[in-house]
Amino acid sequence: MNRPRPAETARQPRLLLPDSPALIAGFGRGTLLTPDGELFSGPAIEIGRRLRDMPPPMVVHAPATAKRLGLGAFPACDLLELFAFCLPARPVAPTPRGMAIALDRDAPAEEEAMAAMLPDLATILLRHLAAGRNAPLNRDAALLAAKLRAEVEWPWADSVLAALGQPDARPSLDPLKVWRRLPDWEETAPPPPPAHSPVSPAEARRRLAEILGEGAEQRPQQADYASAAAGAFQARDAKGAPNLVLAEAGTGTGKTLGYVAPASLWAERNGAPVWISTFTRNLQRQIDQETARLYPEPNERRRRVVVRKGRENYLCLLNMEEAVGAASMGGIMLPLALVSRWALATRDGDIMGGDFPGWLSELFGHHAVMPLADRRGECIHSACGHYKQCFVEHSIRRARTATLVVANHALVMVQAALGGGEDGRPLRLVFDEGHHLFDAADAAFSADLTGGETAELRRWLLGAEGGRSRARGLARRLEELIGDRPDLLLPLEEALQAARALPGPGWPNRLSDERDEPRGATESFLRAVRGQVLARARDDDAGYGIECDLHPLAPPVAEAGEALRDALARLHAPLQLLRDRLNARLEDEAEELEVGDRIRIEAACRGLERRALMPLGAWGAMLGMLREPPRPPGVRPDYVDWFALERREGREFDCGMFRHHLDPTQPFAMAVAAPAHGVLITSATLRDQAEMSEDDPEAAWRAAEARTGASHLAAPAIRAAVASPFDYATRTRVLVVEDVNKSDPGQVASAYRALFSASGGGALGLFTAVRRLRDVHARIVQPLAERGIPLYAQHIDAMDNATLVDVFRAEEASCLLGTDAMRDGVDVPGRSLRLLVFDRVPWPRPSILHRERRTHLSEGQPKAHDDAIARHRLRQAFGRLIRRGDDKGVFVLLDRSCPSRLLAGLPAGTSVRRLGLADAVAETRAFLDED
Incomplete structure (x- = not known):
């Protein structure tokens, strides 16, 4: 049995606060309360003078405090740092009042009383830490605090160590290596096919009443809405004809719980998740919070309700490992320590929202937090040493067995465009903020042939070509699968050679500097497009993004477009061959392949298809349009194509050709809605009040159906409207x-x-x-x-x-x-x-x-x-x-x-x-x- 070393023997926890004054900042003035009880309120210049002769003050949000006082940055005991250490993954608004509310204290209005409360808030946090010192979360907390004391002289370190009863703990980097303590996900057998038992309006009302509980405020509109929403949870009668409900719920109806009631009942009864999709992260978070009414026990809620976002929203453990390796050199030890505490407590690893303290970026700068996210195109999937602990992979697998999956329109549509994607095709969909479906579909089903997009593909294929990126090219990602097999090496080498036709490092400068020659077919095309756009621009467009029609097509653009189309075809062919030959291994070597190799081959084929072959196919089709004669005036197109030069704050940053569906709800209806069995599209503003008239009472509904794609589906939508109860x-x-x-x-x-x-x-x-x-x-x-x-x-x-x-x-x-x-x-x-x-x-x-x-x-x-x-x-x-x-x-x-x-x-x-x-x-x- 391992016994603790003498210096690490636990003692009784004790309360130890820094000998610091408490500071509350107004604007240009502040209130300072010393540990001895001396109170001063006055102008910022006097506050600054007094701080020079005092220990670092106790504040909430040091950068904001300094900004309000008009002072430069100064050392401080920031209560936000202590909060993030003691209560990781707990929400708090980063202000003194917000922290008081988060800790269940009444926040006083007077600055003097708030200053007096700051030590009390610190005491509450430290007592909470002491009470949970033996919890799994705090197993290595003392080692981490000791490291922060040794490396960055963190002012809260002694307080934390005293609360944990380990004032002599030895510093260690091990607590930062959170991947060692995160659970592995495990593959399970495919779920059985779902049943198709319907949910009746009466059952939806009963489930809603159960969620609200006895004594809840009676809201007849909410019960009526739940009844209408149940229409989306009936058995489908014909392929391609989902049970579609358009439900307008006036503000105050309580539509979230109104649709959660039948959705959760259907999912529990039939053994398949219902996907709830929103347009904004704010509403995604609100819906997730509302589900606590249905599943109040946290562990059950985590199992039954899963929030899904794109990969770029999650903490990447490989990025975290690299940051930990450089922590002692980069001055990011403290933010990494707080992120590591959060990573052990987070519900899902969402570093761009969810339970992550978004104010950490304000305390330490974006450079300390943002690089920890899963940067675009750098995920190496099953080749990653942390694949089994990956937050994204956990969320994907949890979603398969969840009751409710709270996603966003972009993810749902991109997954549908990819044939279901990693999450498969959900049978039942709820689109909240349904008025945004047009815009969401417009973004999801569009294509951009720009410098940024094509340079990104080159980076994905060739890897980092200088700079600080750790991007591994295709050859590095596939080296274990390809080995020395000529049938795979040859198309890979051909593709990597053809990829040099894409924009290389420094392309933005070459695009705008006429003295610098473009390199490769893509840069030549973009230079020609830029010239046509500038030639057609109005004088008053200076400083803003500008665009122009394709036709009449300038001769340099036509010539460069043909050359680029050929170059992209030379890239597409070997990549397609490589994908096909990798796929063939799954059948030809079925008896020899180990499970890990099979997973890697499948992931590699998906990556080739989605990251390379699909965009290359779209770009080739767009360039093919340049050969076509101009569309006659008045003829309705399927797509809208144009050239644009993009600027930000007066500076050029990209250029290219763009393609959008004229009506993006058509691909949404065919790719997303039609394969589902039931779809609820809801919003407080589905219909336009001004379109309602006695002469044509259906006009507003027809317009709503056009904006949501319902008019493209085989079966008519069920319409429902519930008025707002507000006066x-x-x-x-x-x-x-x-x-x-x-x-x-x-x-x-x-x-x-x-x-x-x-x-x-x-x-x-x-x-x-x-x-x-x-x-x-x-x-x-x-x-x-x-x-x-x-x-x-x-x-x-x-x-x-x-x-x-x-x-x-x-x-x-x-x-x-x-x-x-x-x-x-x-x-x-x-x-x-x-x-x-x-x-x-x-x-x-x-x-x-x-x-x-x-x-x-x-x-x-x-x-x-x-x-x-x-x-x-x-x-x-x-x-x-x-x-x-x-x-x-x-x-x-x-x-x-x-x-x-x-x-x-x-x-x-x-x-x-x-x-x-x-x-x-x-x-x-x-x-x-x-x-």
């Missing part, structure tokens, strides 16, 4: 400001500042362009700060969107600026969101793709097509404002040119007033101050 007439105000020039950045910023000040925070500002968001943020962040209103912003703050929303929800006096992702799927009930300001009408962006859809999908009414898009976006934004029956809020549009017909899409009961900014500010203040 919008009483609880909301809608104001259009008529004396602000939306094109004047100064006026727009002043309007935001005045309105946000009138509401006292709790405001969400939405923008149709990131550039305008940045401009307004720069102009108003300091004036709002001086009023005690913190301002956060998407595209500016380093936190991910989910963390930004968490902060906004926790801080009732804060404001948040965002774009599309904040317009949809954000749930912030209560006073934290009481004002929503939109900078201008969200018209569709004028582009070649929109022009063609406007022409061919509008049924001869192109202006109505534009109106419907803008109306829908406004209604989605308005839907963020009222999330509960007792919410109240003001919706403001800073666009005097907004036609009244666009606001007709807002919920019934809302009335619109047009007035000047001063009156809008007064109205906002008065309405929100009522009650």
Whole structure:
């Protein structure tokens, strides 16, 4: 029996706090409380002077604290670091108030009282650690804390070691090697075929009542909705004709549990998972959280509910291993230590959302966290030494036996396009945020022949050619499968030689610098495309992304396109031969192949098909279009093709040819919906209110069916609509400001500042362009700060969107600026969101793709097509404002040119007033101050 070394013998845990003052930062001022009880509140300059003579202060979010005070970075005992160590994978908004809420403490409003609470919060965390010191999670926690004390002088190290009862623990790197402690996944027999027992409307109602429990608020609309959703869980009568339900559920209906009720019942009864798909990560997380009502026991919930995302969202253990190897040299020991704690506690390894603390990137920088994700094209699958512990592989296998799989539209559609993918084809699908199916399908079923995409394929084939990437080329990934077999080596070598026709390192510079010659057929084609785009551009396009039609085709583009088509064909042929010969081994050597080799061959063939052969086939078809004569005017195309030069903040970053389906819901219907047995498409905004008329009551439903792909399916959809229970007439105000020039950045910023000040925070500002968001943020962040209103912003703050929303929800006096992702799927009930300001009408962006859809999908009414898009976006934004029956809020549009017909899409009961900014500010203040 191994006995602990004397220096590591456990003692009784004890509470030891750093001898540090507690600091709460306002903007340009702060409150400092010393351990002796001396309290000081004053300007930042005095706070900074006092800190020079004190130990590092106790704070929540050191970088944000320094920023608010206007000071440079200073040493601190950051409670967020202690939280991440003691309670890994537990949610917390990274503010003092947010931490108090996370630890079940009432957060005081006064800065002095909050400063006094910081040591209490540290005490709670350390006591929690001490109570769980013998838990498996904390087996190596003392060794890790000792390492942090030795390597980076972590200020919480002594406190942690005292709480664990191991003040003399010896430092070790072993706790960072989390892959040694993660469980292996195991292959199981294929599941039996599912049964087809239906779920009746009455059974759906009963299951909903069970989920809600006794004494729950009676919501008749929710029960009606569950009954309607049950229609998607009937036995299918004909191949290619799923039971399709289009269900509109007004905000406040409770649609998540409304569809979870029949979905979970069907899955449990028939032995197959139901996939629930969303458009945004925010809603994906909300749905996952809602399932705790159905499965409150954490282990059962983990088994029954699986969140699925693309590989790039998960912690890559191979990347983690490489980072650990370089930790002592790269100054990333502390963030790696906190990530290792999280990796042992996480539910699914999602490092881009889920239970990962998104604020770690703000504390330590993106370079410390983002490289740990599974970077595109670098996964080596079964050749990886951590394959059996891989979070992605775990989630794939858990999904096969789950009850509910919470995914996103992009993953569901990409998997369907690949014939089912790693997860197989789900029989029952629920598409929440169904109004986004058109956009999701548009992204999933498109093809881009660009510098970035083709250079990525070259990297996947040839591996890293300089730089810091560890990308292994195809030869390295397949070397154990190919060995010295000539029948496999020859096509591999031919393919790798042909891959040099793709853009190599430094291609962006060669593309834009006319003095530098392009290298290879792809760069020559891209250079020619860039020339045609610039030649056709308008002068006022300078600084922004620009595009042009294919025809009339410039001669250099035609010539370069033919050369590239031939070059891609020379690459496609040997790769296809290599895949076919690898596949043949599965049959020819069936009796000799070991299980591991069989798995690797199957993975290699999938990779060749998806990463190389499919894009090469699409690019060849696109280049073939350049040979075709121009399409006659008025003829409806299946695809829309164009050239574009892409710019970001005035700088070119890519160029190429793009192809989208004219109507992307058609491939969605055929590849995703038709193979399923039941599909529920739901949203609060499936129909356009303005399209509802007494003359043609079906018009709004027909438009919804066209936008969701239902019109392409063999069987008609079941339609259902449940009205919102909210009293919008009483609880909301809608104001259009008529004396602000939306094109004047100064006026727009002043309007935001005045309105946000009138509401006292709790405001969400939405923008149709990131550039305008940045401009307004720069102009108003300091004036709002001086009023005690913190301002956060998407595209500016380093936190991910989910963390930004968490902060906004926790801080009732804060404001948040965002774009599309904040317009949809954000749930912030209560006073934290009481004002929503939109900078201008969200018209569709004028582009070649929109022009063609406007022409061919509008049924001869192109202006109505534009109106419907803008109306829908406004209604989605308005839907963020009222999330509960007792919410109240003001919706403001800073666009005097907004036609009244666009606001007709807002919920019934809302009335619109047009007035000047001063009156809008007064109205906002008065309405929100009522009650």
